[in-house]
Amino acid sequence: MKVQIPRGTQDILPSDVRTWQWIEEKVKEITKKYRYEEIRTPIFEHTEIFTRGVGDTTDIVQKEMYSFQDRGGRDITLRPEGTAAVVRSYVEKKMYGDPNQPMKLYYLGPMFRYERPQSGRFRQFVQFGVEALGSNDPAIDAEVIALALDVYKSAGLKNLKLVINSLGDKESRISHRQALIDHFKPSIHEFCSDCQNRLEKNPLRILDCKVDREHPLMGSAPSILEFLNEESKAYFGKVCSYLDDLQIDYEIDSTLVRGLDYYNHTTFEIMSSASGFGAITTLCGGGRYNGLVEEFGGPETPGIGFALSIERLIAALEAEGIELDTSDALDLYIVTLGEEAKDYSVKLLNAVRQAGFTADRDYTDRKIKAQLKSADRLNARFVVILGEDELNKGIVQVKEMNTGEQKEVEISSFVQQFTQLFE
Ligand code: HAM
Numbered sequence: 001m002k003v004q005i006p007r008g009t010q011d012i013l014p015s016d017v018r019t020w021q022w023i024e025e026k027v028k029e030i031t032k033k034y035r036y037e038e039i040r041t042p043i044f045e046h047t048e049i050f051t052r053g054v055g056d057t058t059d060i061v062q063k064e065m066y067s068f069q070d071r072g073g074r075d076i077t078l079r080p081e082g083t084a085a086v087v088r089s090y091v092e093k094k095m096y097g098d099p100n101q102p103m104k105l106y107y108l109g110p111m112f113r114y115e116r117p118q119s120g121r122f123r124q125f126v127q128f129g130v131e132a133l134g135s136n137d138p139a140i141d142a143e144v145i146a147l148a149l150d151v152y153k154s155a156g157l158k159n160l161k162l163v164i165n166s167l168g169d170k171e172s173r174i175s176h177r178q179a180l181i182d183h184f185k186p187s188i189h190e191f192c193s194d195c196q197n198r199l200e201k202n203p204l205r206i207l208d209c210k211v212d213r214e215h216p217l218m219g220s221a222p223s224i225l226e227f228l229n230e231e232s233k234a235y236f237g238k239v240c241s242y243l244d245d246l247q248i249d250y251e252i253d254s255t256l257v258r259g260l261d262y263y264n265h266t267t268f269e270i271m272s273s274a275s276g277f278g279a280i281t282t283l284c285g286g287g288r289y290n291g292l293v294e295e296f297g298g299p300e301t302p303g304i305g306f307a308l309s310i311e312r313l314i315a316a317l318e319a320e321g322i323e324l325d326t327s328d329a330l331d332l333y334i335v336t337l338g339e340e341a342k343d344y345s346v347k348l349l350n351a352v353r354q355a356g357f358t359a360d361r362d363y364t365d366r367k368i369k370a371q372l373k374s375a376d377r378l379n380a381r382f383v384v385i386l387g388e389d390e391l392n393k394g395i396v397q398v399k400e401m402n403t404g405e406q407k408e409v410e411i412s413s414f415v416q417q418f419t420q421l422f423e
Contacts, residue, residue: 004216022325049085052079060260145236152283176204183220183222184206263288264288330380334348380401383401396408396409397403
């Protein structure tokens with residue numbers, strides 16, 4: 001038996017879980033402020049949801065999906081991302097009929113991609129993402145971007161760079177597509193076989209190729225921004241002006257095409273510019289996907305969203321040397337001396353917990369000194385010392401760990417008096 005974790009996955013041990021929980025709480029707080037509500041979709045979907053949704057010429061679909069047939073012969077895929085699944089649910093559950101449009105949804109959960117593991121790139125990772133479905137107002141593009149930035153800023157990150165682009169509407173993309181084919185076609189034999197296949201099917205994907213990234217024709221490829229029609233240009237201009245209003249700095253990068261096929265109009269990424277950060281600097285990516293709801297058989301419904309992984313957020317915190325304040329003190333630790341005290345502590349501990357406090361005791365027969373050490377390690381605010389003497393007198397000694405102050409309290413009214421210490 002191989003006692004080893006699968007490649008590209010990680011155990012998050014209790015000491016690290018605190019950081020995760022801090023972030024999860026923060027995400028919930030922030031989404032509440034913006035009125036995004038949580039949606040939970042299954043970890044696996046019918047494979048078609050992703051081949052159709054994400055696009056069958058993308059790296060995700062061609063190379064990275066965990067797909068299998070279940071025992072009923074159905075093609076199933078562990079979700080590599082959240083957007084297609086949320087849109088599937090929006091259509092299937094007829095959320096478009098809800099009067100509260102746009103539907104503002106968020107999700108937080110594991111995604112799976114068979115990628116080459118490296119720093120910041122896992123095979124199982126946790127995405128926090130939001131999707132706003134049912135509005136074509138450029139103000140919601142700005143809102144979604146502001147929300148993503150709020151998550152990073154709330155954790156104290158400073159070295160952030162927002163990059164935005166517009167892929168325009170269908171008409172703009174068709175003329176850009178032809179220009180890309182004309183640009184790459186004469187030298188397409190110099191490109192990888194994936195790119196050669198993509199040339200006619202989806203030439204925009206060539207710009208996102210990891211293999212041919214350095215090819216000189218990449219840098220000189222025609223820019224989508226030059227092909228935007230008036231409407232798309234005006235839309236992008238409005239998004240930028242809302243970002244200006246919100247005093248959000250951004251850089252426009254016409255090469256930002258993103259790795260998923262459903263995008264049009266606004267696309268964006270947030271990168272870490274911290275010097276200690278690894279090779280992959282993208283923390284968050286998103287954009288508009290008008291047309292995806294129709295692709296899944298729903299009515300014409302615009303959509304925009306983003307996703308970020310908690311793993312990369314944590315890597316960015318490490319790169320900036322930020323430690324989140326995750327200290328969670330224990331209210332009480334009960335130190336016992338002797339069998340009788342140990343037995344009594346079962347009741348006392350329960351009473352304290354029922355009163356709403358966090359409390360613990362020793363369960364491994366440690367000596368008193370070691371018990372006090374445990375209390376210290378667990379960051380206990382108070383320690384109760386309970387021995388035979390105390391029990392006979394009907395009292396306990398309560399010690400405040402910070403000050404070292406100690407006082408006697410009657411056992412019969414312990415919980416009541418202990419509560420007063422917190423008032
Ligand atoms: P994506 O760019 O594929 O977009 O992924 C979004 C984010 O997920 C990345 O910026 C990164 O933080 C994280 N991520 C992706 N792959 C990995 C990995 N292997 N290991 C760790 N983190 C990773 C999407 O998934 C779209 N669904 C985003 C979206 C939502 N667009 C519109 N709505």
